Amino acid sequence: MGATERPDVAAMRAYADELRQMFNRLQDEGLELHAKAKAVQVTETSPDGLVSVTVGARGELIRLDLDPRIYRRPDARALADTIAETARKAAAKAQENVMRILEPVIPADQFKAHLDGDVETVLARLADDMGGGR
Known part of the structure; x- marks a missing residue:
């Protein structure tokens, strides 16, 4: 993280990297x-x-x-x-x-929330992952 980079930007970049890795695993596996x-x-x-x-x-x-x-x-x-x-x-x-x-490509709790139609949990997890918790 650069000296002038804000923590929320760093969190978003980290989340984007995590999504990219998940996408690559999905493509591969x-x-x-x-x-x-x-x-x-x-x-x-x-x-x-x-x-x-x-x-x-x-x-x-x-x-x-x-x-x-x-x-x-x-x-x-x-x-x-x-x-x-x-x-x-x-x-x-x-x-x-x-x-x-x-589970190797989709965390079980996230998958379960999607299956259950639990939009609040899915969105809360997304917000937490992006550093902007509710």
């Missing part, structure tokens, strides 16, 4: 990481072992397996709740796996 992330599949089984759900990287349902023993207890609401909860757990694990794969 992006396609491979994208392929790995896109290929993520997670299978989760309910605690009673009667429901098995497989989801993809975005939590989309790929496969649903129901053990025939579910017909021994004909409770549609309980079955629906079990399927939904098992799918939620599988989707959460898939999201964690994708974040772990992309």
Whole structure:
């Protein structure tokens, strides 16, 4: 930093350098990481072992397996709740796996904020990184 350079300018330059490095890593590793992330599949089984759900990287349902023993207890609401909860757990694990794969180029907390649509956190992080915290 030059003698006359203000700290906020230095912080912005440091942030620009960080963005440039992130962009270069994305260019170098992006396609491979994208392929790995896109290929993520997670299978989760309910605690009673009667429901098995497989989801993809975005939590989309790929496969649903129901053990025939579910017909021994004909409770549609309980079955629906079990399927939904098992799918939620599988989707959460898939999201964690994708974040772990992309973490070398996108910090997990930043990625999670984007996935959650948490604009305030994203903007606050940007402001902090640029030295102009809120």
